[in-house]
Amino acid sequence: MLTPPFDPVALAVPFFVLAILLEILLAKARVAHAYYETKDTFASLGMGFGRNIFGILTAGVTFAATIWVWNHRIFTVxxxxxxxWVAIFFLEDLTYYWFHRLSHERRFWWAAHVNHHSSQHYNLSTALRQTWTGGLSGTWLLWLPLAWLGFSPAQIAIQQGISLVYQFWIHTEAIKRMPGWFEAVFNTPSHHRVHHARNPRYLDRNYAGILIIWDRMFGTFEPELDAEPPRYGIVKNLADFNLLRVAFHEWIAIGKDLAGSRSPREVLGYLFGPPGWSPDGSRETSAMLKAQWRSDEARSEG
Incomplete structure (x- = not known):
């Protein structure tokens, strides 16, 4: 089957809207903990709408490439x-983990993903703050091996949609913790709050889509500590809510760095080094921020 008989994301849109409205109402009634800022919320909604428009630009290429690989598959599922469906649930989720990790650890792909982390608030509308340039960055190539293994383009698209729908509800502060067994296996609001935090302790952690087991297996898991509440946003937060700046600011920064590059090493570093990389180490990467935090912690304990 080439085209999916249904789109999980499209079916979930009414739920997304109702859930956001409910969270706002519960917050106003002081029944749930959630903070909404009007300009920030509209920026998130605008990014979500724009994602659908920009997605059209690469949908044909992505679909054609997936079909081509599937036509050369080694098995048929x-x-x-x-x-x-059990197999693709695990394989697609593992693929998502590595896509998400790559999108944080290498600047070229971070440029396409950073907008999702640019909100300084954490609520259900933040889940809709999606990339406009993800398709252009080529990360969709990571899913092609699933087609090569024999999963149809329709099956891959459905599972991707299921993953995206699942990840909507974990963008909230209204839910503190899930039962222990659930926290051990699945991605939860607590785990994902860590992922969206800019505290040095929490940087580049909890890349999970649905299953948190991948982070536990690959050493990127970090629990949320009540003693250290997450501070949301990016290391250097944006000063406005202009959609074009939210969507393209890191690409523009890369362009400026490339224009001032003096060697192939600098070009590669600015493109594919970790976010914050600089030739002389004058800027701070996540690793540097975490090292400084560990040093400060050790000093305070001593």
């Missing part, structure tokens, strides 16, 4: 086989 029946669309109606239960075991195929």
């Amino acid at each position: 029946p669309f109606d086989a239960w075991w195929g």
Whole structure:
């Protein structure tokens, strides 16, 4: 099957809207903990709308490439086989983990992902603050091996949609903790608050989509501590809510750095080094911020 019989994200849109409105109402009634800033919320909604527009630019290429790889598959996974859905659930989620990790650890792909982290608030509208340039950055290539293994383009698209829908509800401060067994296996609001935090302790952690087990397996898990509440946003927060700046500010910064590059090493570093990389080390990467934090912690304990 080439085209999915349904789109999980499209079906979930009414739920997204109702859930955001409910969270706002509960926050105003002081029943739930959530903070909304009007300009910030509209920026998130605008980014979500823009994602659909920009997605059209690369949808054809992505779909054609997936079909081409699937036509050269080494197996065929029946669309109606239960075991195929179990397999793609785990394989797609593992793919998402590595896509998400790459999008934080290498600047070229961070430029396409940073806008999702640019809000200094954490509420359900933040989940809709999606990239406009993700398709252009080529991260969709990471899902092509699933087609090569025999999963149809329709099956891959459905599972991607399920993952995206799941990740909506974890963008909230209204839910403190889930039951222990759930926290151990699945991505939760607590785990994802850590991911969106700019505290040095929490930087570049908890990349999970649905299953937090990948972070536990690959050493990127960090629990949320009540003693250190997350501070949201990026290391150097934006000063406005202009959608064009939210969407393209890191690409513009890369362009400026490339224009001033003096060697192939600097070009590669500015493109594919970690965010914050500079030839002389004058800027701060996540690793540098975490090292400084550990040093300060050790000094205070001593």
